Amino acid sequence: MSLDWLASPAKPLDQAALDAARARQGQLTKPPGSLGMLEDIAVRLAGMQGREKPELEKVRIVVFAADHGVAAEGVSAFPQAVTGQMILNFAHGGAAISVLAREQGAELEVVDVGSLAELPYFPNVVVRKAGLGTANFRRAPAMSEDQLEAALQAGRDAVERALAAGARLFIGGEMGIANTSAATAIACALLNLEPEALAGPGTGLDNAGVRHKVQVIRESLALHQGAMTSPLEALRHVGGFEIAALCGAYLACAQAGLPVLVDGFIASSAALVALRIQPEAAGWLFYGHASAEPGHARLMAALNARPLVDLGLRLGEGSGAAVALPLLRLACALHNGMATFAGAGVAGKSHA
Secondary structure, eight states, X not given: OOSGGGGSOOOOOOHHHHHXXXXXXXXXXXXXXXXXXXXXXXXXXXXXXXXXXXXXXXXXXXXXXXOOGGGGGSOSSSOTXXXXXXXXXXXHTOSHHHHHHHHTTXXXXXXXXEOXXXXXXXXXXXXXOSSXXXXXXXXXXXXXXXXXXXXXXXXXXXXXXXXHTTOSEEEEEEEOXXXXXXXXXXXXXXXXXXXXXXXXXXXXXXXXXXXXXXXXXXXXHHHHXXXXXXXXXXXXXXXXXXXXXXXXXXXXXXXXXXXXXXXXXXXXXXXXXXXXXXXXXXXXXXXXXXXXXXXXXXXXXHTTOOOSBOOOOOOOTTHHHHHHHHHHHHHHHHHHHSOBHHHHTOXXXXXX
Protein backbone atom coordinates (compact mmCIF):
# COMPACT_ATOMS: atom_id res chain seq x y z
CA MET A 1 0.00 0.00 0.00
CA SER A 2 1.01 3.60 -0.45
CA LEU A 3 -0.26 7.07 0.39
CA ASP A 4 0.50 8.38 -3.10
CA TRP A 5 -3.21 8.29 -3.95
CA LEU A 6 -3.87 11.11 -1.47
CA ALA A 7 -2.15 13.53 -3.86
CA SER A 8 -4.56 12.82 -6.73
CA PRO A 9 -6.58 15.96 -7.42
CA ALA A 10 -10.28 16.34 -6.78
CA LYS A 11 -12.50 15.98 -9.83
CA PRO A 12 -13.58 19.41 -11.13
CA LEU A 13 -17.27 20.24 -11.09
CA ASP A 14 -18.96 20.26 -14.51
CA GLN A 15 -19.19 23.92 -15.51
CA ALA A 16 -21.72 23.32 -18.29
CA ALA A 17 -24.05 21.53 -15.87
CA LEU A 18 -23.60 24.30 -13.30
CA ASP A 19 -24.49 26.92 -15.89
CA ALA A 20 -27.50 24.95 -17.11
CA ALA A 21 -28.80 24.39 -13.57
CA ARG A 22 -28.29 28.04 -12.69
CA ALA A 23 -30.18 29.08 -15.82
CA ARG A 24 -32.99 26.69 -14.96
CA GLN A 25 -33.27 28.18 -11.47
CA GLY A 26 -33.74 31.57 -13.11
CA GLN A 27 -36.69 30.27 -15.14
CA LEU A 28 -38.63 28.56 -12.33
CA THR A 29 -41.92 30.04 -11.10
CA LYS A 30 -40.57 31.90 -8.09
CA PRO A 31 -38.71 35.11 -7.38
CA PRO A 32 -34.98 34.65 -8.03
CA GLY A 33 -33.15 33.38 -4.94
CA SER A 34 -36.37 32.91 -2.96
CA LEU A 35 -35.54 29.28 -2.11
CA GLY A 36 -32.19 30.32 -0.64
CA MET A 37 -29.78 27.51 0.11
CA LEU A 38 -32.06 24.97 -1.58
CA GLU A 39 -31.27 26.64 -4.90
CA ASP A 40 -27.53 26.59 -4.19
CA ILE A 41 -27.67 22.91 -3.22
CA ALA A 42 -29.42 21.92 -6.44
CA VAL A 43 -27.00 23.89 -8.60
CA ARG A 44 -23.95 22.44 -6.82
CA LEU A 45 -25.32 18.90 -7.13
CA ALA A 46 -25.90 19.48 -10.83
CA GLY A 47 -22.25 20.45 -11.23
CA MET A 48 -21.16 17.44 -9.19
CA GLN A 49 -23.27 14.99 -11.18
CA GLY A 50 -22.68 16.60 -14.58
CA ARG A 51 -26.39 16.92 -15.32
CA GLU A 52 -28.85 19.79 -15.27
CA LYS A 53 -31.30 17.84 -13.10
CA PRO A 54 -29.50 16.02 -10.25
CA GLU A 55 -30.98 13.17 -8.20
CA LEU A 56 -30.14 11.45 -4.91
CA GLU A 57 -32.10 8.22 -5.06
CA LYS A 58 -29.24 5.98 -3.91
CA VAL A 59 -27.43 7.09 -0.74
CA ARG A 60 -24.72 5.15 1.09
CA ILE A 61 -24.10 5.71 4.81
CA VAL A 62 -20.89 4.22 6.19
CA VAL A 63 -20.17 4.21 9.92
CA PHE A 64 -16.50 3.68 10.80
CA ALA A 65 -15.88 2.32 14.31
CA ALA A 66 -12.67 2.11 16.33
CA ASP A 67 -11.34 2.25 19.87
CA HIS A 68 -8.99 4.81 21.38
CA GLY A 69 -6.14 4.23 23.80
CA VAL A 70 -6.68 7.66 25.33
CA ALA A 71 -9.91 6.32 26.83
CA ALA A 72 -7.64 4.98 29.60
CA GLU A 73 -7.23 8.59 30.76
CA GLY A 74 -10.90 8.85 31.77
CA VAL A 75 -11.90 11.35 29.08
CA SER A 76 -15.29 9.76 28.32
CA ALA A 77 -18.43 9.31 30.40
CA PHE A 78 -18.91 5.83 28.90
CA PRO A 79 -16.70 2.73 29.20
CA GLN A 80 -14.62 1.63 26.24
CA ALA A 81 -16.64 -1.56 25.81
CA VAL A 82 -19.47 0.54 24.38
CA THR A 83 -17.67 0.80 21.02
CA GLY A 84 -18.00 -2.93 20.35
CA GLN A 85 -21.49 -3.03 21.81
CA MET A 86 -22.58 -0.25 19.45
CA ILE A 87 -21.16 -2.11 16.45
CA LEU A 88 -23.52 -4.94 17.42
CA ASN A 89 -26.35 -2.42 17.78
CA PHE A 90 -25.66 -1.08 14.29
CA ALA A 91 -25.57 -4.62 12.92
CA HIS A 92 -28.92 -5.44 14.52
CA GLY A 93 -30.53 -2.22 13.29
CA GLY A 94 -31.15 -0.67 16.71
CA ALA A 95 -29.04 2.50 16.59
CA ALA A 96 -30.26 5.96 15.64
CA ILE A 97 -28.40 5.85 12.34
CA SER A 98 -29.94 2.46 11.60
CA VAL A 99 -33.43 3.92 11.98
CA LEU A 100 -32.57 7.02 9.94
CA ALA A 101 -31.11 4.90 7.13
CA ARG A 102 -34.19 2.64 7.03
CA GLU A 103 -36.63 5.55 7.03
CA GLN A 104 -34.90 7.16 4.06
CA GLY A 105 -34.08 4.07 2.05
CA ALA A 106 -30.34 4.58 2.44
CA GLU A 107 -27.89 1.70 2.48
CA LEU A 108 -26.01 1.38 5.78
CA GLU A 109 -22.59 -0.22 6.07
CA VAL A 110 -20.49 -0.50 9.23
CA VAL A 111 -16.69 -0.73 8.99
CA ASP A 112 -14.79 -1.95 12.03
CA VAL A 113 -11.53 -0.15 11.39
CA GLY A 114 -10.02 -0.77 14.82
CA SER A 115 -12.25 -1.86 17.69
CA LEU A 116 -11.00 -4.01 20.54
CA ALA A 117 -14.02 -6.26 20.19
CA GLU A 118 -14.01 -9.78 18.78
CA LEU A 119 -17.40 -9.88 17.11
CA PRO A 120 -19.29 -12.57 15.22
CA TYR A 121 -19.78 -12.24 11.48
CA PHE A 122 -22.48 -9.89 10.24
CA PRO A 123 -23.10 -9.32 6.52
CA ASN A 124 -23.42 -5.54 7.00
CA VAL A 125 -20.19 -5.20 9.05
CA VAL A 126 -16.93 -4.99 7.12
CA VAL A 127 -13.83 -5.76 9.23
CA ARG A 128 -10.79 -3.71 8.20
CA LYS A 129 -8.90 -3.33 11.47
CA ALA A 130 -5.87 -1.06 11.30
CA GLY A 131 -5.15 -2.23 14.86
CA LEU A 132 -6.85 -3.15 18.10
CA GLY A 133 -7.52 0.43 19.07
CA THR A 134 -5.05 3.28 18.87
CA ALA A 135 -2.28 3.79 21.42
CA ASN A 136 -2.85 6.24 24.27
CA PHE A 137 -1.73 9.48 22.63
CA ARG A 138 -1.02 11.03 26.02
CA ARG A 139 1.94 8.62 26.17
CA ALA A 140 2.84 7.80 22.54
CA PRO A 141 1.75 8.42 18.93
CA ALA A 142 -1.79 7.15 18.41
CA MET A 143 -0.79 5.02 15.45
CA SER A 144 2.13 3.86 13.35
CA GLU A 145 2.64 4.93 9.75
CA ASP A 146 1.39 1.54 8.56
CA GLN A 147 -1.72 1.81 10.69
CA LEU A 148 -2.47 5.30 9.40
CA GLU A 149 -2.08 4.05 5.85
CA ALA A 150 -4.42 1.12 6.52
CA ALA A 151 -7.09 3.33 8.10
CA LEU A 152 -7.00 5.85 5.25
CA GLN A 153 -7.26 2.99 2.77
CA ALA A 154 -10.26 1.56 4.65
CA GLY A 155 -12.07 4.82 3.94
CA ARG A 156 -11.08 4.75 0.29
CA ASP A 157 -12.23 1.15 -0.06
CA ALA A 158 -15.61 2.02 1.46
CA VAL A 159 -16.07 4.69 -1.20
CA GLU A 160 -15.22 2.21 -3.94
CA ARG A 161 -17.91 -0.14 -2.59
CA ALA A 162 -20.38 2.75 -2.48
CA LEU A 163 -19.62 3.68 -6.09
CA ALA A 164 -19.95 0.06 -7.19
CA ALA A 165 -23.40 0.02 -5.57
CA GLY A 166 -24.45 3.08 -7.57
CA ALA A 167 -24.44 5.60 -4.70
CA ARG A 168 -25.04 9.24 -5.63
CA LEU A 169 -24.22 10.61 -2.15
CA PHE A 170 -21.89 9.47 0.65
CA ILE A 171 -22.50 10.03 4.37
CA GLY A 172 -19.72 9.05 6.74
CA GLY A 173 -20.40 8.35 10.39
CA GLU A 174 -18.20 7.30 13.31
CA MET A 175 -18.30 5.44 16.60
CA GLY A 176 -15.49 5.27 19.12
CA ILE A 177 -15.42 5.97 22.83
CA ALA A 178 -13.07 8.94 23.48
CA ASN A 179 -13.09 10.10 19.87
CA THR A 180 -14.16 13.65 20.73
CA SER A 181 -10.80 13.92 22.50
CA ALA A 182 -9.01 12.81 19.34
CA ALA A 183 -11.06 15.17 17.17
CA THR A 184 -10.36 18.06 19.55
CA ALA A 185 -6.63 17.34 19.60
CA ILE A 186 -6.48 17.23 15.79
CA ALA A 187 -8.39 20.48 15.45
CA CYS A 188 -6.23 22.20 18.08
CA ALA A 189 -3.08 21.10 16.28
CA LEU A 190 -4.24 22.23 12.83
CA LEU A 191 -5.96 25.46 13.90
CA ASN A 192 -3.40 26.43 16.55
CA LEU A 193 -6.06 26.71 19.24
CA GLU A 194 -5.99 25.89 22.93
CA PRO A 195 -8.03 22.85 24.08
CA GLU A 196 -10.34 25.09 26.11
CA ALA A 197 -11.58 26.63 22.85
CA LEU A 198 -12.76 23.31 21.46
CA ALA A 199 -13.22 20.67 24.15
CA GLY A 200 -16.76 19.77 25.17
CA PRO A 201 -18.73 17.15 27.09
CA GLY A 202 -18.70 14.50 24.35
CA THR A 203 -20.79 11.62 25.65
CA GLY A 204 -21.85 13.63 28.70
CA LEU A 205 -18.93 14.72 30.87
CA ASP A 206 -19.64 17.16 33.69
CA ASN A 207 -17.62 20.38 34.09
CA ALA A 208 -14.90 18.65 36.07
CA GLY A 209 -14.71 15.95 33.42
CA VAL A 210 -14.32 18.53 30.66
CA ARG A 211 -11.52 20.25 32.61
CA HIS A 212 -9.72 16.91 32.96
CA LYS A 213 -10.20 16.25 29.25
CA VAL A 214 -8.69 19.67 28.45
CA GLN A 215 -5.67 18.86 30.57
CA VAL A 216 -5.15 15.47 28.90
CA ILE A 217 -5.35 17.05 25.45
CA ARG A 218 -3.00 19.89 26.45
CA GLU A 219 -0.37 17.46 27.71
CA SER A 220 -0.78 15.32 24.59
CA LEU A 221 -0.32 18.27 22.25
CA ALA A 222 2.80 19.32 24.15
CA LEU A 223 4.19 15.78 23.85
CA HIS A 224 3.73 15.60 20.08
CA GLN A 225 4.12 19.25 19.13
CA GLY A 226 7.48 18.89 17.41
CA ALA A 227 6.41 15.82 15.45
CA MET A 228 3.10 17.12 14.04
CA THR A 229 4.75 18.67 11.00
CA SER A 230 1.89 18.02 8.55
CA PRO A 231 -1.86 17.30 8.63
CA LEU A 232 -1.15 13.58 8.23
CA GLU A 233 1.34 13.60 11.08
CA ALA A 234 -1.18 15.37 13.32
CA LEU A 235 -3.71 12.70 12.41
CA ARG A 236 -1.19 9.95 13.11
CA HIS A 237 -0.08 11.31 16.47
CA VAL A 238 -3.39 12.32 18.08
CA GLY A 239 -6.12 10.97 15.80
CA GLY A 240 -8.17 7.82 15.59
CA PHE A 241 -8.57 5.04 13.06
CA GLU A 242 -12.18 6.00 12.31
CA ILE A 243 -11.21 9.67 11.85
CA ALA A 244 -8.46 8.62 9.45
CA ALA A 245 -10.93 6.41 7.56
CA LEU A 246 -13.34 9.34 7.22
CA CYS A 247 -10.51 11.54 5.96
CA GLY A 248 -9.58 8.92 3.37
CA ALA A 249 -13.22 8.54 2.37
CA TYR A 250 -13.73 12.27 1.84
CA LEU A 251 -10.64 12.51 -0.36
CA ALA A 252 -11.64 9.43 -2.34
CA CYS A 253 -15.13 10.85 -2.87
CA ALA A 254 -13.74 14.14 -4.19
CA GLN A 255 -11.35 12.30 -6.50
CA ALA A 256 -14.12 10.06 -7.84
CA GLY A 257 -16.76 12.79 -8.04
CA LEU A 258 -19.12 11.51 -5.33
CA PRO A 259 -20.87 14.22 -3.26
CA VAL A 260 -20.44 14.03 0.51
CA LEU A 261 -22.73 15.09 3.34
CA VAL A 262 -20.49 15.64 6.38
CA ASP A 263 -21.78 14.95 9.90
CA GLY A 264 -20.82 16.75 13.11
CA PHE A 265 -17.75 17.52 15.21
CA ILE A 266 -15.71 14.35 14.70
CA ALA A 267 -16.57 14.04 11.01
CA SER A 268 -15.72 17.73 10.53
CA SER A 269 -12.31 17.22 12.14
CA ALA A 270 -11.68 14.53 9.51
CA ALA A 271 -12.84 16.98 6.84
CA LEU A 272 -10.38 19.55 8.19
CA VAL A 273 -7.49 17.11 7.73
CA ALA A 274 -8.74 16.14 4.26
CA LEU A 275 -8.98 19.75 3.10
CA ARG A 276 -5.55 20.59 4.49
CA ILE A 277 -4.24 17.76 2.30
CA GLN A 278 -6.39 18.59 -0.75
CA PRO A 279 -8.08 22.03 -0.50
CA GLU A 280 -10.01 21.66 -3.76
CA ALA A 281 -11.92 18.72 -2.28
CA ALA A 282 -14.02 21.36 -0.49
CA GLY A 283 -16.27 21.63 -3.53
CA TRP A 284 -17.57 18.10 -2.92
CA LEU A 285 -18.59 18.55 0.72
CA PHE A 286 -21.93 19.62 2.16
CA TYR A 287 -22.21 20.01 5.95
CA GLY A 288 -25.29 18.44 7.48
CA HIS A 289 -25.76 20.09 10.85
CA ALA A 290 -24.40 22.39 13.52
CA SER A 291 -23.37 20.11 16.36
CA ALA A 292 -24.06 21.03 19.97
CA GLU A 293 -20.43 20.07 20.73
CA PRO A 294 -18.87 23.47 21.55
CA GLY A 295 -15.89 23.21 19.20
CA HIS A 296 -17.95 22.55 16.10
CA ALA A 297 -18.71 26.22 15.44
CA ARG A 298 -14.96 26.95 15.39
CA LEU A 299 -14.46 24.11 12.91
CA MET A 300 -17.26 25.40 10.67
CA ALA A 301 -15.70 28.86 10.68
CA ALA A 302 -12.29 27.44 9.80
CA LEU A 303 -13.82 25.42 6.96
CA ASN A 304 -15.92 28.36 5.75
CA ALA A 305 -18.89 26.00 6.02
CA ARG A 306 -22.58 26.62 6.58
CA PRO A 307 -24.42 23.68 8.16
CA LEU A 308 -27.87 22.91 6.80
CA VAL A 309 -29.70 22.43 10.12
CA ASP A 310 -29.20 23.28 13.79
CA LEU A 311 -31.15 20.92 16.04
CA GLY A 312 -28.81 20.64 19.03
CA LEU A 313 -27.62 17.18 17.99
CA ARG A 314 -24.35 15.67 19.25
CA LEU A 315 -24.76 11.92 18.77
CA GLY A 316 -22.37 11.21 15.91
CA GLU A 317 -22.86 8.01 13.88
CA GLY A 318 -23.64 10.18 10.84
CA SER A 319 -27.02 10.92 12.39
CA GLY A 320 -27.01 14.70 11.91
CA ALA A 321 -26.08 14.33 8.25
CA ALA A 322 -28.81 11.72 7.78
CA VAL A 323 -31.35 14.09 9.34
CA ALA A 324 -30.31 16.74 6.79
CA LEU A 325 -30.54 14.34 3.84
CA PRO A 326 -34.20 15.16 3.06
CA LEU A 327 -33.21 18.79 2.47
CA LEU A 328 -30.86 17.76 -0.32
CA ARG A 329 -33.52 15.54 -1.84
CA LEU A 330 -36.11 18.31 -1.59
CA ALA A 331 -33.67 20.72 -3.25
CA CYS A 332 -33.44 18.31 -6.19
CA ALA A 333 -37.21 17.78 -6.30
CA LEU A 334 -37.91 21.51 -6.40
CA HIS A 335 -35.25 22.12 -9.01
CA ASN A 336 -36.42 19.27 -11.22
CA GLY A 337 -40.17 19.41 -10.68
CA MET A 338 -41.15 23.07 -10.59
CA ALA A 339 -42.60 24.61 -13.73
CA THR A 340 -40.82 27.33 -15.65
CA PHE A 341 -42.51 30.68 -16.24
CA ALA A 342 -42.83 29.85 -19.93
CA GLY A 343 -44.16 26.35 -19.32
CA ALA A 344 -46.76 27.48 -16.79
CA GLY A 345 -47.81 30.57 -18.68
CA VAL A 346 -46.85 32.75 -15.72
CA ALA A 347 -45.53 36.25 -16.33
CA GLY A 348 -41.91 36.70 -15.28
CA LYS A 349 -40.31 39.60 -13.45
CA SER A 350 -41.04 42.98 -14.96
CA HIS A 351 -38.02 44.88 -16.25
CA ALA A 352 -39.82 48.21 -16.55
